[in-house]
Amino acid sequence: MDQTVSASCLSHQHVAFAGGLTLECGFHLAPVEVAYRTYGTLSPRNDNAILICHALTGDQYVAETHPLTGKPGWWSRLVGPGLPIETDRFFVICINVLGGCMGSTGPRSLRECPDGGREPWGTDFPPITIRDMVQAQKLLIDHLGITKLFAVLGGSMGGMQVLQWAATFPEMVFAAIPIATSPFHSAQNIAFNEVSRQAIFADPQWHGGRYWEHDAIPARGLAVARMMAHITYLSEEALNRKFGRRVRKAPQGNGANPGSLFGEMFEVESYLRHQGSTFVRRFDANSYLTITRAMDYFDLGADYEGDLSRPFRGTRTRFCIISFSSDWLFPTSQARLLARALNRVAANVSFVEIESDKGHDAFLLDEPDLDRTIRGFVAGAAEHARIA
Numbered sequence: 001m002d003q004t005v006s007a008s009c010l011s012h013q014h015v016a017f018a019g020g021l022t023l024e025c026g027f028h029l030a031p032v033e034v035a036y037r038t039y040g041t042l043s044p045r046n047d048n049a050i051l052i053c054h055a056l057t058g059d060q061y062v063a064e065t066h067p068l069t070g071k072p073g074w075w076s077r078l079v080g081p082g083l084p085i086e087t088d089r090f091f092v093i094c095i096n097v098l099g100g101c102m103g104s105t106g107p108r109s110l111r112e113c114p115d116g117g118r119e120p121w122g123t124d125f126p127p128i129t130i131r132d133m134v135q136a137q138k139l140l141i142d143h144l145g146i147t148k149l150f151a152v153l154g155g156s157m158g159g160m161q162v163l164q165w166a167a168t169f170p171e172m173v174f175a176a177i178p179i180a181t182s183p184f185h186s187a188q189n190i191a192f193n194e195v196s197r198q199a200i201f202a203d204p205q206w207h208g209g210r211y212w213e214h215d216a217i218p219a220r221g222l223a224v225a226r227m228m229a230h231i232t233y234l235s236e237e238a239l240n241r242k243f244g245r246r247v248r249k250a251p252q253g254n255g256a257n258p259g260s261l262f263g264e265m266f267e268v269e270s271y272l273r274h275q276g277s278t279f280v281r282r283f284d285a286n287s288y289l290t291i292t293r294a295m296d297y298f299d300l301g302a303d304y305e306g307d308l309s310r311p312f313r314g315t316r317t318r319f320c321i322i323s324f325s326s327d328w329l330f331p332t333s334q335a336r337l338l339a340r341a342l343n344r345v346a347a348n349v350s351f352v353e354i355e356s357d358k359g360h361d362a363f364l365l366d367e368p369d370l371d372r373t374i375r376g377f378v379a380g381a382a383e384h385a386r387i388a
């Protein structure tokens with residue numbers, strides 16, 4: 001079916017594709033809604049589009065104030081006029097992933113029930129993969145009339161999407177920048193995700209995933225999931241630098257801090273509680289479960305007896321792989337495996353390990369070497385692509 005014909009705009013930068021998508025699991029999901037933001041202008045030659053893919057709990061608000069948190073966009077340091085991803089020159093698109101909770105179809109979306117009513121998908125939302133996310137993005141890219149992306153970039157799960165784009169639609173990706181990512185999700189990372197999921201299931205407000213029926217959310221479980229995951233986004237050095245062993249006065253009453261000496265708590269405890277409680281205001285538990293599973297399934301070599309170069313055979317995409325020295329979640333060793341595999345089949349592969357003590361989330365933080373690397377690679381690739 002011609003998706004450009006069956007697409008309807010629900011509102012500004014929110015499109016429904018009536019024909020939907022057949023997912024990797026075989027389920028046909030229809031309609032598929034895609035929420036996105038754009039910055040800059042598509043050139044008359046249609047050659048300046050850059051797709052930015054967000055990470056696990058990110059969203060399309062990459063370079064503007066977030067509507068729920070009021071915070072600047074998660075990459076507003078990098079995307080804008082005069083910045084490494086120059087919006088006076090490039091047309092930048094960022095899409096909320098399939099399975100997300102910021103407007104694209106996900107577990108919180110309403111579906112038709114057999115009795116004619118509508119209710120959220122919840123845990124009945126079909127399992128999705130990174131490839132499904134990319135297929136949903138492709139619907140939108142086609143709808144926007146873009147035939148070739150000048151560049152696709154993103155960190156962490158965003159980097160997985162970058163690799164999937166380059167593997168699935170090689171002719172559409174001129175340059176790819178996978179950052180702080182891996183060609184497969186490791187056993188250690190699957191293990192961390194499973195602990196997060198169990199924290200959600202253990203919350204009395206989980207209600208088998210139908211929490212909306214109880215006018216509740218599994219806030220405690222989701223917060224604990226985030227607290228645990230957030231530790232993996234930092235590094236020992238970063239935690240020491242930020243908090244050391246400093247303490248502050250602890251909240252009193254309701255058994256909030258049993259065993260605490262002198263009514264104190266460690267700053268790092270307070271920080272993690274803050275990260276947990278702010279997270280639940282902006283994220284849906286069923287989305288969290290769906291997306292962490294999609295990350296867990298990611299394994300580019302799975303269909304090729306583990307050979308990571310075969311998905312990219314014949315590629316003409318230029319790659320710039322970036323890792324951070326203190327990232328223990330997506331360590332440099334995994335990026336190096338990817339670089340070695342790509343070097344066997346691709347003519348243009350750069351690999352940069354950035355010295356940083358900030359851990360995995362370094363790609364979201366003020367890291368001048370990251371900005372310089374992206375600026376340099378994008379400028380060089382634009383010259384090769386002869387972008388005005």
Ligand SMILES: CC(=O)SCCNC(=O)CCNC(=O)[C@H](O)C(C)(C)COP(=O)(O)OP(=O)(O)OC[C@H]1O[C@@H](n2cnc3c(N)ncnc32)[C@H](O)[C@@H]1OP(=O)(O)O
Nearest residue numbers: 054055056057058059074155267268270271274278361364
């Ligand atoms: C690619 C993507 O799309 S990913 C999505 C990115 N966004 C997120 O992950 C949102 C969650 N936030 C984060 O993970 C991080 O804040 C980052 C990575 C975005 C930024 O990190 P940093 O700038 O180093 O901020 P930091 O981790 O220190 O957190 C600051 C917050 O902790 C609070 N905080 C700091 N110390 C303490 C403490 N001891 N006790 C309680 N709260 C504390 C600050 O008040 C601040 O709160 P606020 O965010 O509500 O204003």
Ligand SMILES: N[C@@H](CCO)C(=O)O
Nearest residue numbers: 055056057058156233
């Ligand atoms: N902290 C980021 C990166 C995780 O990989 C997020 O929450 O999406």
